[in-house]
Amino acid sequence: MAVKRKKPVRxxxxxxxHFWEESVTRKAPQRSADVRVAIRRNRKKAAYMNLGYAVFMxxxxxxMMIALVGYITLQSDITKAISRISSLEYQLAEKxxxxxxxxxxxxxxxxxxxxxDYAINVLGMQYATDDQVITYSSGTEEYVHQVSExxx
Numbered sequence: 797m798a799v800k801r802k803k804p805v806r807x808x809x810x811x812x813x814h815f816w817e818e819s820v821t822r823k824a825p826q827r828s829a830d831v832r833v834a835i836r837r838n839r840k841k842a843a844y845m846n847l848g849y850a851v852f853m854x855x856x857x858x859x860m861m862i863a864l865v866g867y868i869t870l871q872s873d874i875t876k877a878i879s880r881i882s883s884l885e886y887q888l889a890e891k892x893x894x895x896x897x898x899x900x901x902x903x904x905x906x907x908x909x910x911x912x913d914y915a916i917n918v919l920g921m922q923y924a925t926d927d928q929v930i931t932y933s934s935g936t937e938e939y940v941h942q943v944s945e946x947x948x
Contacts, residue, residue: 915921930946
């Protein structure tokens with residue numbers, strides 16, 4: 797035996813209002829002809845751009861353009877200055893490197909033994925003996941400045 801199934805009964809859905817949907821609109825109150833004319837006149841005034849306002853806006857636009865051109869010029873100057881600084885730093889590094897190489901070459905070319913031989917044999921210089929050396933304490937300074945002859 798076949799069982800008959802009942803169709804489900806659909807409940808009427810409740811209509812929800814959403815914030816983007818308008819609720820029931822109300823009729824605008826009837827206004828007199830004078831009020832409607834005044835409203836229309838005010839709307840036209842608000843939409844109308846007079847000469848003073850147009851000049852003000854043009855002056856404002858001109859000032860903004862001057863400021864923009866000045867800003868772009870400053871940015872360009874800063875970029876050029878940074879590029880110039882970078883170039884000068886590179887030149888400085890090259891010159892320091894060349895200077896260090898020349899200094900090392902000069903220091904390596906000095907032969908201290910040759911200078912000693914020249915001083916002893918040609919100029920007749922001699923090493924100081926112990927009785928010729930006088931020792932002074934300089935206190936806090938790093939050197940001694942001789943103002944007069946040292947007595948024996």
